[in-house]
Amino acid sequence: MTEEKKVVIKKLNSAKTIGKFMADYYYGLDHAAKTGEKKVAWCTSVGPAEILRAMDFDVYFPETHSAMIGATRMAADLIPKANAVGYSPDICSYLTADIGGYLEGVSPLAKAFEGIEGPPKPDVLVFNTNQCRDVQDWFSYYGREYNVPVVGVHSYKGVEEVEDAHIQSISEQMKEMIPTLEEVAGKKFDIDRLREVLALSRECSDLWKEVLDTGAAVPSPITFFDGTTLMGPAVVGRGTPETNEVYRILLAELKERVANGEGAVEDERYRIYWDGMPVWGRLSAHAKLFAGLKTNVLASTYCNSWIFSALDPAEPFESMARAYTELFIVRADEPKESYIKNMLDFFKVDGIIYHDAKTCPANTNCRYGMPQRLQEETGIPFLVINGDLNDLRLISDEQTKTNVEAFIEQLAESK
Amino acid sequence: MTGSSLFVGVDVGASRTKAAVLDAQKHLLGWAVEKSGIDFSATADRCLQTALQMAGADAAAVSKTFSTGYGRKNVSYSQDTRTEIGCHAKGCYHYFPFAITVIDIGGQDNKVIKLDDAGRRISFKMNRKCAAGTGAFLEEMSPRLDIPLEAMDDLARRSTDMVKLGSFCTVFSATEVLENIRNGRKVEDIVKGLFYSVIKRVMEMDAMTEKVVMTGGVVANNPYLVIMAEEILGRSILVPEHPHLTGAIGAALYAIEDIGETHR
Numbered sequence: 001m002t003e004e005k006k007v008v009i010k011k012l013n014s015a016k017t018i019g020k021f022m023a024d025y026y027y028g029l030d031h032a033a034k035t036g037e038k039k040v041a042w043c044t045s046v047g048p049a050e051i052l053r054a055m056d057f058d059v060y061f062p063e064t065h066s067a068m069i070g071a072t073r074m075a076a077d078l079i080p081k082a083n084a085v086g087y088s089p090d091i092c093s094y095l096t097a098d099i100g101g102y103l104e105g106v107s108p109l110a111k112a113f114e115g116i117e118g119p120p121k122p123d124v125l126v127f128n129t130n131q132c133r134d135v136q137d138w139f140s141y142y143g144r145e146y147n148v149p150v151v152g153v154h155s156y157k158g159v160e161e162v163e164d165a166h167i168q169s170i171s172e173q174m175k176e177m178i179p180t181l182e183e184v185a186g187k188k189f190d191i192d193r194l195r196e197v198l199a200l201s202r203e204c205s206d207l208w209k210e211v212l213d214t215g216a217a218v219p220s221p222i223t224f225f226d227g228t229t230l231m232g233p234a235v236v237g238r239g240t241p242e243t244n245e246v247y248r249i250l251l252a253e254l255k256e257r258v259a260n261g262e263g264a265v266e267d268e269r270y271r272i273y274w275d276g277m278p279v280w281g282r283l284s285a286h287a288k289l290f291a292g293l294k295t296n297v298l299a300s301t302y303c304n305s306w307i308f309s310a311l312d313p314a315e316p317f318e319s320m321a322r323a324y325t326e327l328f329i330v331r332a333d334e335p336k337e338s339y340i341k342n343m344l345d346f347f348k349v350d351g352i353i354y355h356d357a358k359t360c361p362a363n364t365n366c367r368y369g370m371p372q373r374l375q376e377e378t379g380i381p382f383l384v385i386n387g388d389l390n391d392l393r394l395i396s397d398e399q400t401k402t403n404v405e406a407f408i409e410q411l412a413e414s415k
Numbered sequence: 416m417t418g419s420s421l422f423v424g425v426d427v428g429a430s431r432t433k434a435a436v437l438d439a440q441k442h443l444l445g446w447a448v449e450k451s452g453i454d455f456s457a458t459a460d461r462c463l464q465t466a467l468q469m470a471g472a473d474a475a476a477v478s479k480t481f482s483t484g485y486g487r488k489n490v491s492y493s494q495d496t497r498t499e500i501g502c503h504a505k506g507c508y509h510y511f512p513f514a515i516t517v518i519d520i521g522g523q524d525n526k527v528i529k530l531d532d533a534g535r536r537i538s539f540k541m542n543r544k545c546a547a548g549t550g551a552f553l554e555e556m557s558p559r560l561d562i563p564l565e566a567m568d569d570l571a572r573r574s575t576d577m578v579k580l581g582s583f584c585t586v587f588s589a590t591e592v593l594e595n596i597r598n599g600r601k602v603e604d605i606v607k608g609l610f611y612s613v614i615k616r617v618m619e620m621d622a623m624t625e626k627v628v629m630t631g632g633v634v635a636n637n638p639y640l641v642i643m644a645e646e647i648l649g650r651s652i653l654v655p656e657h658p659h660l661t662g663a664i665g666a667a668l669y670a671i672e673d674i675g676e677t678h679r
Contacts (some may be wrong), residue, residue, distance in 0.1 A: 375538075386543045398485060399524070403541060406500035410536040 007288040010264055014250040021246045022232050026113050032058040033120030039185055040120045042142065044135045044329060045235050046305065047128035048153065048320055049175050050201050053239040054194035055185045061121050061236050063131075066094035068108040069101055070280025070390035078104060079391055092134035093359040093390035099141055120349050122148050126177065130155035131389040132362035149184060151177040152409045155325065158332045159249065160395040162325050170321035196314040197239040198320070202311040204238040207247035209307045212299070214243060214254040216347050219263025220271065220298035225266060225287035228278045232395035234306040265296040270411050271348055274300040275340065276355030277363045277389040282397070289401060293408045299347040301328055301340065302363070329362060336365060337374055344380055350411050352382040353404075358394045381414070420478045422674070423463060424666025425493060426502065426645065427455050427486030430522025430550055433630050434462035435663035436470040437450040439671060441509065445470030446660050448632075455486035463492065479670040483662050485499075485523070500526055500539050502665030507628045508534040509668055510655040512627045519661070520615055520633040520640070527621040540620050547614025550633040551587050556609050559589055560602055568637040571607040578608035580665065588612065610637065614644045628653045635659035 014209050032038035041057035043049050045064065052059045075093060078100030083089050085103065087096050101107055107118035125139040125148060136152060142152035153173045156166055178189045208231070215222050222230075230250060237243035257264075272290070274297045281285060290297050308323035324330075328339055346351070352374070354366035361367070369383040385403055388394040421444070428451060436445040441577050447465035449458050459482070460538045467473060474492075482493035483502040507517045508530055517528040525548055528539040529539070541547060557564045588609075593603050613633070622653075627648065628668050629641050635658040645652050655661055 381538065384540075399541060402485075402498050402500070406498040406536075406539060409498060409501045410539070413535045 003212070007292040008264075009284070009287050009291060010287045012222075012230075012250070012253055014246070014253045015226070015230065017249050018233060018293055021237065021242065023113060024242075025233075025236055026109055026116060029058050029060050030113075030116045030118040039123040039172050039276075041181075041184075042125045042139065044127045044139070045130055046130055046324055046329075047126055047178060048177075048255050048324070050197045050311075050316075050320060051174060051177070051189075051194060053179065053201075055189060055369070056199045057124075057181075057186065057306065058120070059124070059236070062098050062119070062142075063094055063135075064232065064235055065101075065107070065109070065119055066098040066390065067280050068112070069087060070094075070099045071283060072108040072111065073281040073392065074101070074108060075107070075281065075390040076392050078106070089132075089359075089391070091359060092132065092138070093388055095134050095138040096359075097390045098138065102142075102145070113240050115188045122146055122179065124148055126181075127152035127156055128324060129153065131323050132329075132360075134335040134362075137191055138388060149180050151180050152343060153177075153324075155330055157330065159325060159330050160332045160334065164321060166325050167318050167321045169326055171317035174317055174320060191316065194316045198311050198313045198316055200241060200244060201239040201308065202313070204234055204243050204247065205308045207244055207251060208234045209309070211247060211251050212252060212253075212303055212307070213346075214258055215298040218260040218271075218348060219261070219265065219268035220296050220347075221257030221262060221264055222298065223264045223287060223289075223290075224274045224297040224300045224303060225283050226389060227300065228280075228283060231303050231306055238306075264298075265294065267294050268296045270295040270350045270408055272297040273340070273344055273347060273349045273352045274302070274355065275352060277302060277357045277360050279355065279387050279392075279395065280390055280393070281392045282387075283395070289404060293405065295352065295408055299343055299349065301343075301365070304343070305329065333365075333368065333370055337370060337377075340374060341378060344374075344378055349380060350415075351407060352380060352386045353407070356384050356386050358386070358388045359391060360389055363389075376380060381407075421467075421472055421476045422667045422670040423466070423477050423480040423492075423564065423669060424502065424663040424668070425459050425462060425484075425487075425490050426499065426660075426662035426666060427451060427459055427481040427482060427484040427489060428499070428522050428632070428662070429485050429524075430554075431659070432462050432486070433632075433660050433663040434459070434466040435465045435660050435667050436472065437664065437667040437671065439478075439674075441668065441671060443629075443657070443660075443664060444472070446657065446663070448659060451486065452553065453600065455489035455517060458492050459486070459490040460492075468610045479674055481666040481670040481673070483666045494670075497666060497669050499662050500528055500541070501536070501629055502662040503670065504528045504530055504534070504536055504539075505668045506661035506663075506665030507630060507655060509664065511626065511628055511653050511669055515628050515653070516621070516625050518615065518622055518627060518629045518644075520549060520617055520629070520631040522554075522632060525549055525617045525620065527617070529621070529624065538621075542617075542620065548613050550631075551659055552588070552613060553609060553633065553637075555589065559592055560596075560605060562606070564604065567606050567610070568639045570603040571610045571637070571639050571643075571650035574601070574603040576601070576604050577611060578604045580608050580612045596648040607643075610640055614640055614647060618644065618647060623648055626653060628655070630655060630658045632659040
């Protein structure tokens with residue numbers, strides 16, 4: 001019998017440090033909300049978190065919470081609760097899972113962190129539609145539920161080149177939020193404090209980029225599946241010195257792996273680029289599937305989306321506007337393709353996997369011929385897998401497995 | 416045949432299990448097909464016995480076995496596995512050794528696989544989660560029309576006024592079928608409409624470049640599907656002698672190659 005091989009995933013020691021960072025972060029938020037010692041702002045993952053941090057808010061990110069719902073495989077039970085109150089099963093399953101959790105009064109935070117019952121109550125909600133339009137509806141729902149102000153930035157879509165008009169519009173929108181935020185925070189906005197936060201946030205971005213760039217080593221010391229959890233501090237903590245400290249520790253460990261020629265996957269033979277969202281409820285299963293095939297999914301559009309190299313304390317609003325508009329997800333197909341081509345080259349990639357996430361069209365890039373165009377230009381083959389970020393009812397594990405195995409067989413034939 | 420070196424491929428599909436016995440010169444000596452049922456391992460065992468019997472050989476003559484299909488990990492006597500995509504490609508290239516596009520219509524999934532003139536896979540596509548256009552679609556429709564699966568091919572050939580079904584969803588198609596029954600449409604015209612739906616669905620999966628080869632149990636049992644596909648495509652389609660065995664033959668061919676590599 002051809003037994004399923006037992007695959008051991010190599011863990012990074014610094015993952016524990018990052019785990020503690022995340023625990024401290026959630027306990028801090030919980031304390032702030034329960035005691036009222038600090039105001040709590042909810043923010044989209046690529047929203048203007050720096051402004052909130054500079055105004056001394058504790059910042060909570062519902063997307064990260066919903067990813068936890070996905071990773072703990074609670075989503076399929078919670079999504080229908082949101083469907084029942086009018087949020088379609090076809091829209092963002094981050095939104096539906098999170099609202100479902102709210103309606104049911106359950107949260108993965110309660111399971112992970114003793115003493116925390118759920119997300120911290122917000123004093124204000126701040127969105128940026130550079131992720132998608134769904135975040136606006138998501139935050140508006142909570143604005144009504146908690147009766148707190150909702151402010152946001154309406155970003156552009158399909159941006160070819162980031163132009164001055166974009167920068168001006170986005171910076172103005174950010175500035176327009178300030179009076180509401182001042183009112184909620186009970187303090188005046190301080191531009192110099194924002195500059196300090198931006199300097200830290202830029203440093204975080206640079207460190208995170210260095211972390212991900214170690215994946216270019218052969219063998220790669222890191223996998224995409226590692227990256228999806230290691231990126232936690234870059235999402236929830238950027239703009240703080242503590243975040244940069246944990247990334248320095250992680251980077252040192254990865255550099256040591258590179259120096260020792262130690263790969264994250266034993267006997268790495270194939271190097272894959274992942275485009276699209278992770279399947280949160282299958283992170284470990286996918287990590288094992290690829291490792292068992294001596295394949296490292298080592299780079300991704302997703303993890304690289306928290307690199308904001310344009311941030312510049314000298315031009316706080318303008319540079320934030322640029323950083324949050326230069327993002328892959330905001331751009332037209334041509335700059336997206338150019339971006340991926342550079343990634344394929346830099347990370348020495350053998351094949352691309354596109355995740356066609358049913359409920360996340362904004363993070364799905366294989367529906368308008370991009371895989372075919374990129375294959376024609378680069379000669380690098382691709383595979384599309386159908387699935388979803390959170391809704392496991394939209395996933396066929398057996399089909400995914402067969403597709404992935406067949407793709408690696410195909411790569412083996414061409415080597 | 417006892418004592419000679421034989422190679423076995425077993426394709427444990429969602430619907431049927433197929434076994435093929437080949438000699439080192441890649442000649443097909445024996446085969447078997449059975450419903451996969453719920454005990455894949457036992458079915459695979461029985462298929463091996465039947466196929467060996469046809470080959471006039473016993474298990475001791477088997478040098479190596481590779482398995483494929485959904486239940487590829489459930490074959491107790493298999494030494495290694497390959498995906499059904501790889502095995503159908505390998506099996507088809509064995510019969511048609513030039514650049515080809517393979518269409519495999521299986522019990523639960525369809526595949527379109529493109530091979531270059533050296534037999535290397537250039538690309539492949541499987542149907543998405545939905546099983547419309549697969550054998551499961553016909554299996555679902557046969558009781559609704561109150562006709563056995565094996566009668567479908569003859570019925571479709573008799574159609575003079577094919578019913579066109581609009582939806583590719585199995586559930587919605589079933590509603591359309593009921594509507595056509597209610598409207599008094601002939602069962603043969605409905606069946607041809609179902610066949611047309613299957614063919615259209617699979618041929619929309621990818622561009623039909625190069626010479627096209629069709630395989631799989633659905634084609635083996637319903638050869639009229641090939642004629643219909645040729646009409647849509649506007650050119651002839653190649654079909655191997657045993658289209659339902661292509662995956663099993665491909666697995667056996669991998670086993671032969673593996674021996675070659677081991678001895679190199």
